[in-house]
Structure formats: C-alpha cells, structure tokens
Amino acid sequence: MSSPCDPQHAPAGDVGAALMVIDSRLKALYDGEAETDPEQQRLSDQFTASLGPNEVDDLLDGTCTLIYMFMRWLRMAYEDHDRDVIEYVLPGFVASMRMMPKSVRPEVIPTMAGLVVAAGTGLSPNLWRKQYGDWTGSEMNPLEATAVLLAEHINRLTDDRDFATRVIAEALSSSSQDP
Known part of the structure; x- marks a missing residue:
C-alpha cells in the first residue's frame, strides 16, 4: 500500500537552487566563517528577495528533496555496514x-x-511536513541547517568536502540528459 507521503507524489522543487544555497553554506563552514561573508549575505538576500511565492515553494520543495536524497544515500551507506541510519544520524x-x-x-x-x-524511512520530507500545515518563518533557517548538517555528515563519512553536493549535481546532470 502506497503512503500519501511516498516520494513519488512529492514535487521535486528547484533542487539546483537549493543545492547552490547548501553548497554556499558548506563552503562558508569549511572556510571557518562563523558568520556569513557580508557580500555573500547580500547576494543571498538579493536572491531571496527576487523570489516570488511559487519560487519560494519550489526552493522549499528542492531543499526537502535534497534532505531526502542525502538521507537515502546515508541509509544505503549505513545499511552496507548493517547499521541503522536513524540510530547513527539522528543523535548527532x-x-x-x-x-x-x-x-x-x-x-x-x-x-x-x-x-x-521521514526521509530516513523512505518518506517524502515535504509531504510528511505538509500534514501539519504550512511552513512557518521560524522553520526556514532550521530547514536549511538540516540540509547542511546532512551534507556535512556525508562529507565527513567520505572524507571529501565536496562529495555530497557533487553526488547530487551528478544525479541532476544525468537526469537532465535522459530523454
């Protein structure tokens, strides 16, 4: 029986824009910047201000798609070692x-x-969240932080600071080449 939170029912959103935001945050993190560079913050604010309501929804959906993809990768990696992804990812x-x-x-x-x-058990994070109403303003930074923390976890596991964003970029590239 299919769940209403099955990823096949979820909009993918703007995964490319979400990946750009997450990659930017990871680079700032790895460069040791506790605070965002003022120029980077200005560009980010300008980008965000340029988004209309549908584009904001697409960015939210894209971020949730990234969370799903990161957790799917982590689930497969941990299952290869007979470990439960929730047990090893959630506490940290x-x-x-x-x-x-x-x-x-x-x-x-x-x-x-x-x-x-939700993502770790194969459900769509955005459809799971939608059950509880609209996104709130206080959830925007934590949503971004969730994607960044998962990407950083993957990068630590692989000992490669660009692995998480590269694997998604490659998946996007190969899916855009499919007829």
Missing part, C-alpha cells in the same frame, strides 16, 4: 541543532528531526 544531528540557538529555535528541532526520520 539533534545535538548539532541544539548548539545553534540563534538559527534554530528549540521548538522547531522536533520538526526537523521528524523530517530526517
């Missing part, structure tokens, strides 16, 4: 979010953990 993920009180309010951590669990 929640601990990391708790250390970011300026960006991630404590009350949204359970929602972000739910997104990770």
Whole structure:
C-alpha cells in the first residue's frame, strides 16, 4: 500500500537552487566563517528577495528533496555496514541543532528531526511536513541547517568536502540528459 507521503507524489522543487544555497553554506563552514561573508549575505538576500511565492515553494520543495536524497544515500551507506541510519544520524544531528540557538529555535528541532526520520524511512520530507500545515518563518533557517548538517555528515563519512553536493549535481546532470 502506497503512503500519501511516498516520494513519488512529492514535487521535486528547484533542487539546483537549493543545492547552490547548501553548497554556499558548506563552503562558508569549511572556510571557518562563523558568520556569513557580508557580500555573500547580500547576494543571498538579493536572491531571496527576487523570489516570488511559487519560487519560494519550489526552493522549499528542492531543499526537502535534497534532505531526502542525502538521507537515502546515508541509509544505503549505513545499511552496507548493517547499521541503522536513524540510530547513527539522528543523535548527532539533534545535538548539532541544539548548539545553534540563534538559527534554530528549540521548538522547531522536533520538526526537523521528524523530517530526517521521514526521509530516513523512505518518506517524502515535504509531504510528511505538509500534514501539519504550512511552513512557518521560524522553520526556514532550521530547514536549511538540516540540509547542511546532512551534507556535512556525508562529507565527513567520505572524507571529501565536496562529495555530497557533487553526488547530487551528478544525479541532476544525468537526469537532465535522459530523454
């Protein structure tokens, strides 16, 4: 029986734009920038301001698609070692979010953990979240942080700072070449 949260029913959104945002955040993280570079922040603000309502929804859906793809990769990697992805990803993920009180309010951590669990069990994070109503403004930074933390986890596992974004970019490239 198919779930209403099955990924086949979910819009993919603008995965390319979401990947660009996540890659930018990862580069800032790896460059040791605690705060975003003012020029980078200006460009990010300009990009965000240029988005209409449908484009914002596409970016949200794209970010959720990234979360799903990252968790799918992690699930396969952990299953290859007879480990449960939720057991090995969720505790560190929640601990990391708790250390970011300026960006991630404590009350949204359970929602972000739910997104990770949904994706880790093969459900669409955006359809899972949609059950509970519209996205809130207080969930935007934590949603971005969720994707960044998962990508960074993959990069640490592979000992390659660009692996997570590269694997998604390659998947996007190969899917755009399919007839």
